[in-house]
Amino acid sequence: MKKFEEKTVDTEIIFEGKVIRLQVEDVELPDGKRGKREIIKHPGAVAVLALTNEGKIVLVEQYRKALERSIVEIPAGKLEKGEGPEVTARRELEEETGYVCQSMKLLQSFYTSPGFADEIVYLYLAEGLTQKEERLQPDEDEFVELMEVTLEEAEKLMEEQRIWDAKTAYAIQYLQLQKALTE
Amino acid sequence: MKKFEEKTVDTEIIFEGKVIRLQVEDVELPDGKRGKREIIKHPGAVAVLALTNEGKIVLVEQYRKALERSIVEIPAGKLEKGEGPEVTARRELEEETGYVCQSMKLLQSFYTSPGFADEIVYLYLAEGLTQKEERLQPDEDEFVELMEVTLEEAEKLMEEQRIWDAKTAYAIQYLQLQKALTE
Numbered sequence: 001m002k003k004f005e006e007k008t009v010d011t012e013i014i015f016e017g018k019v020i021r022l023q024v025e026d027v028e029l030p031d032g033k034r035g036k037r038e039i040i041k042h043p044g045a046v047a048v049l050a051l052t053n054e055g056k057i058v059l060v061e062q063y064r065k066a067l068e069r070s071i072v073e074i075p076a077g078k079l080e081k082g083e084g085p086e087v088t089a090r091r092e093l094e095e096e097t098g099y100v101c102q103s104m105k106l107l108q109s110f111y112t113s114p115g116f117a118d119e120i121v122y123l124y125l126a127e128g129l130t131q132k133e134e135r136l137q138p139d140e141d142e143f144v145e146l147m148e149v150t151l152e153e154a155e156k157l158m159e160e161q162r163i164w165d166a167k168t169a170y171a172i173q174y175l176q177l178q179k180a181l182t183e
Numbered sequence: 184m185k186k187f188e189e190k191t192v193d194t195e196i197i198f199e200g201k202v203i204r205l206q207v208e209d210v211e212l213p214d215g216k217r218g219k220r221e222i223i224k225h226p227g228a229v230a231v232l233a234l235t236n237e238g239k240i241v242l243v244e245q246y247r248k249a250l251e252r253s254i255v256e257i258p259a260g261k262l263e264k265g266e267g268p269e270v271t272a273r274r275e276l277e278e279e280t281g282y283v284c285q286s287m288k289l290l291q292s293f294y295t296s297p298g299f300a301d302e303i304v305y306l307y308l309a310e311g312l313t314q315k316e317e318r319l320q321p322d323e324d325e326f327v328e329l330m331e332v333t334l335e336e337a338e339k340l341m342e343e344q345r346i347w348d349a350k351t352a353y354a355i356q357y358l359q360l361q362k363a364l365t366e
Contacts, residue, residue, distance in 0.1 A: 001345065003253040004246040004326040014198050015205055017221040020299055022198055022205050027248060035324040037248040038200040040223060042299070063187040064297040065210060065220040070186040071297060078298075110349040112295040114247040114254060115261075116203055116225070119296055121349070141218040143187040162184065166293040166304070166349040173356050180363035 004030045006037070019043075019078065020117075042119035046089040047076040049107065049171040050099060050126040057154050057175070058129070059163075060096050060144040072147065072157055073168045076121070085122040093126055095138045097146055102128025107174060112166060121167050151175050187213045189220065202226075202261065203300075225302035229272040230259040232290065232354040233282060233309040240337050240358070241312070242346075243279050243327040255330065255340055256351045259304070268305040276309055278321045280329055285311025290357060295349060304350050334358050 006027035015022040021041040029035050050058040063070045077092035079085060086104055093099055105125045112119045138144060149157065154172050157163040163172070189210035198205040204224040212218050233241040246253045260275035262268060269287055276282055288308045295302045321327060332340065337355050340346040346355070 001252040039249045066222045066301045069184040110352045114348045118249045165297045169293045177360045
């Protein structure tokens with residue numbers, strides 16, 4: 001899939017952070033002209049749609065500095081180097097919610113912002129949940145509050161824009177679709 | 184929604200580009216400790232799920248330098264300063280596809296990468312399409328190829344990972360849900 005390929009002429013690394021790298025690339029466009037692309041490199045992430053044995057959705061509320069507010073999301077976290085996404089999904093679920101699961105199934109993967117970032121999210125469905133007595137510690141700079149809601153309550157959180165991110169919106173629509181298909 | 188608020192102690196602007204700004208913020212965490220947040224500021228974007236009068240989905244294939252490949256997406260574009268999202272949606276639809284529409288309805292908005300970016304996408308449903316004879320010019324560094332596909336063909340493009348981004352995945356699942364609800 002190289003249609004309209006933009007060949008890199010030069011790459012300037014502007015910033016190498018703990019989470020993201022910013023680079024500006026000089027590219028040759030398909031018509032031979034030159035252009036510049038501002039690119040964020042990201043390690044990728046997992047997100048977990050976890051359903052309790054009562055069919056409730058496990059959500060976490062956390063402050064998102066980029067948005068200057070807290071939002072309610074499905075549990076998620078960045079891929080660690082050399083760690084397969086399912087391992088990350090199980091670890092993040094346990095760290096953020098205390099749940100371990102019997103079944104962890106990949107539902108979908110998607111690039112979140114292909115216009116400027118290579119972040120990919122692997123979205124998993126976790127079922128057969130058991131709450132561990134001793135919880136793993138979340139990252140030391142991570143503060144999250146656990147919620148368990150019905151689909152109807154999640155739809156209300158979306159209307160109120162307390163749920164407001166792409167992966168959680170996709171996951172809730174996935175449940176709406178499954179419900180519509182089985183009714 | 185300020186739960187677990189992280190107060191800004193200092194902001195360092197690292198890069199101010201044509202599309203994005205990168206800043207690193209020193210924050211005070213809820214437990215009083217300090218942390219750093221790498222934040223991308225983005226103007227926001229629109230995306231348009233446009234349905235032809237035959238019920239086909241209008242898609243564009245374009246090269247995404249961040250991914251180093253081309254992918255197939257619903258038409259989309261960045262918000263211009265002072266421009267309301269519906270105006271942007273109509274302009275981007277016309278620039279990228281040549282279509283004008285009678286009805287443009289906001290389906291959903293979502294933050295794409297709340298962990299590091301404030302990019303929001305306003306997703307519209309466009310119906311009542313008419314192809315203009317004289318097309319607006321896309322941005323001069325933008326090369327796109329138009330496709331019109333059925334829902335089944337779009338599902339196949341997702342399986343093949345030619346469609347692979349969050350907004351388009353959400354839009355296709357939206358159509359799957361509408362179909363399931365009316366069958």
